[in-house]
Amino acid sequence: MTRRGGALLAVTLTAFLCALSTGSRLYYCIALCFLLVLATGLVSLPLMKRLIRVECTLSPYSVNRGESAKLQIRIVNRCLWPLKSLCVQVRMGDVVTERQVKLFPMRESSLTVELPGVHVGAFLCGVEGAFAEDIFGVVKASIRHDEKEMLLSLPLSFPVEEITFSPGDTGKAALTRAQEDYTSPEDVRAYIPGDAMKRIHWKLSSRKGEMLVRRYETPAPPDTLILVDQRAPQHEETEKALYLRDAVCETAVAVADMQLRDQSPVRAPFYGRYANEFAADQAVNVNYLKEMLALQPFDGQEDFARTLQLELRRMGRTGAVIVITTYLTPNVVEAISRIRRMGPHVRLYLVSFDPENETLQPFVGQLQHHLVEVCYVTPA
Numbered sequence: 011m012t013r014r015g016g017a018l019l020a021v022t023l024t025a026f027l028c029a030l031s032t033g034s035r036l037y038y039c040i041a042l043c044f045l046l047v048l049a050t051g052l053v054s055l056p057l058m059k060r061l062i063r064v065e066c067t068l069s070p071y072s073v074n075r076g077e078s079a080k081l082q083i084r085i086v087n088r089c090l091w092p093l094k095s096l097c098v099q100v101r102m103g104d105v106v107t108e109r110q111v112k113l114f115p116m117r118e119s120s121l122t123v124e125l126p127g128v129h130v131g132a133f134l135c136g137v138e139g140a141f142a143e144d145i146f147g148v149v150k151a152s153i154r155h156d157e158k159e160m161l162l163s164l165p166l167s168f169p170v171e172e173i174t175f176s177p178g179d180t181g182k183a184a185l186t187r188a189q190e191d192y193t194s195p196e197d198v199r200a201y202i203p204g205d206a207m208k209r210i211h212w213k214l215s216s217r218k219g220e221m222l223v224r225r226y227e228t229p230a231p232p233d234t235l236i237l238v239d240q241r242a243p244q245h246e247e248t249e250k251a252l253y254l255r256d257a258v259c260e261t262a263v264a265v266a267d268m269q270l271r272d273q274s275p276v277r278a279p280f281y282g283r284y285a286n287e288f289a290a291d292q293a294v295n296v297n298y299l300k301e302m303l304a305l306q307p308f309d310g311q312e313d314f315a316r317t318l319q320l321e322l323r324r325m326g327r328t329g330a331v332i333v334i335t336t337y338l339t340p341n342v343v344e345a346i347s348r349i350r351r352m353g354p355h356v357r358l359y360l361v362s363f364d365p366e367n368e369t370l371q372p373f374v375g376q377l378q379h380h381l382v383e384v385c386y387v388t389p390a
Contacts, residue, residue, distance in 0.1 A: 015051060015148030018044055047146050054091055054144035055151050061089040062113075064098065064140045064155035072162035072301070073127045075256060079161050081135060083109075083121040090115050094143040101158060103133035113142065127163030129252045130259045132305050135161045164300040165259035167267045171385070175232055175329035175355055198222045232329025233277050234269045235354075237321060238262050238303075239335035240282040240310040243361070250363060253389040254336050257361045259303040261387050265332050265359075267296045277324070278302075281317050282310040315341035318349065325352040334359045338373040347380040357383040 011019075022044035029037035065084045073079050085096055093113040100107050102125045111119050125135055136158030141150050198211055201221030215222045243254035266276045270293040278288040278299060284306060288299045314335060321331075331354050333346055338360065350356045358377060360370070365386040374384050 011051075012143065012147060012150050014146075015048065018048060018146075018148055022048065048148060051144040051146060051149035054093065055149050057089045057091050058093065058142045058144070058151040058153065062087050062096070062142055062153050064096075064137055064153055066137050066156050066159075068125075068135055068159045068161060071159070072164055072304075074164050075127050075130050075166055075260075078124045078126045079135070081123045081125055083123065083137065085111055085113070085119040085121070085140075087113050087115065087117060087119070092145045094145050094147055096153065097141045097143075099138040099140070100136075101138040102135050102161075103131070106138050125161060127161070130163055130165045130256045130304055133161045133163065134158045162301060162304045164297075164304050165256065165263045167264045167296075168260065170261075170264045170268055173234065173265070173269065173330045173332070173355070173357060197225045199225055231274055232354075233275045233324070233327055234265070234330050234332065235321065235324055235328045236262050236265055236276065236278040236332045237318060237334070238278065238280070239314045239317075239333075239337060240280065240306060240308050241312075241314060241337065242309050243336040245363070250389075254361055254363070255308050257387050257389040258308075258334050258336065261334050261359045261361065262303060262332075263296065263300055266299050267293065270296055274329075279321065280306055281312060281320075282306050282308065313341065315339070315345040318342065318345035322349065322352065325349065325354055328354045330355045330357065332357050332359065334361065336361045338370055340373075343373045343376055346377060346382055350380050350382050355383070356381075357385060359385050359387050361387045361389065363388060 022041050025037050025041035025044065028034070029041055063086045065086065067082045067084075069080055069082065071079075081100065083098060083100075085098075087093070092115060096111045096113050096119075098109045098111060098121065100109060100123050107123075109121055109123065111121055113119065125133075137155040138158070140153040140155045142153050143150050198214060199222065201210065201215075201223050205223045209223045211222045211224050238258060243251045243258070245251040245254060262278065266278065266288075269276050270290060273291060275291040276288070276299075280286045280288075280302065286302055288302055290296075290298065314337065318333070325331075331349050333356065335342065335358070346356060346358060360374075362370070365388065377384055
């Protein structure tokens with residue numbers, strides 16, 4: 011029962027008591043009228059629960075950050091009894107808004123709500139609650155509604171500087187040298203005009219009676235390893251902390267997109283609540299990385315320095331390591347320097363609103379002393 015219903019019930023009881031005290035027919039009439047209004051609401055209550063349903067459809071299920079998805083809400087009213095309105099509570103992540111919809115007997119109503127993807131992440135979206143009122147607004151009933159759905163707000167990409175694996179090597183020099191190595195044959199194939207004479211397998215060709223050419227092993231090019239700090243970015247303003255997280259995710263996507271377009275293998279392990287690993291060598295797979303980053307909650311409590319130490323085992327096949335973080339601590343600096351001493355090129359992306367912070371400069375200087383490339387990213 012609503013506040014109006016409670017007040018009406020109190021007035022009805024008061025009018026009934028006055029009628030008993032004075033014997034006046036006027037008070038009896040007032041009490042009877044109010045009692046009929048209350049009875050109308052009580053009759054409406056079970057009808058609203060059984061004959062009204064709220065259905066919702068989210069389209070699309072993923073958007074790029076800055077774009078909007080649409081939540082289509084359909085209210086099916088099969089009740090002939092006149093009703094007042096329906097209050098729909100729409101959830102987008104942690105934000106809940108209310109919308110009022112007029113109800114008509116035996117008719118369907120619709121409502122479209124735009125859900126903007128302001129920040130990167132995964133957000134539960136849909137109808138949090140739906141409440142219908144009778145024509146007089148004295149009772150309120152909770153209406154059945156569909157379950158909420160997940161909306162992914164995906165990180166964008168932006169241009170970044172080309173990554174070098176070693177002085178004068180873009181990552182393909184080793185592959186080219188391997189293709190010119192005639193000491194590790196893998197298989198043979200038929201001779202094609204233009205093949206080098208030194209590739210011909212003379213003994214096998216004489217035995218088979220046809221010209222056969224050696225095929226050689228082609229080792230995979232070195233990996234680009236992307237290590238993302240999954241701790242929650244710290245800032246006095248919650249909104250700016252979310253922008254820091256956006257910048258971390260979009261930097262990882264930008265680096266991966268550039269390398270995959272160049273057909274360089276990329277690996278990105280995630281040690282957060284949802285442990286996973288991205289591994290690909292084709293540009294079409296960058297969307298998987300976007301979804302992985304959007305699904306990560308970025309609330310990890312594990313020390314990022316330990317994550318860097320765990321990845322030391324990959325250095326044998328890694329050509330470049332990209333470290334993306336919003337923090338710099340002595341342990342993290344020491345772990346990054348150790349990776350650099352093992353051979354691969356290391357680039358650090360420091361995401362900060364204040365890159366000139368004096369507390370960061372000693373750490374930056376120590377990294378540059380160990381030939382670590384330091385780049386700054388300021389969230390837009």
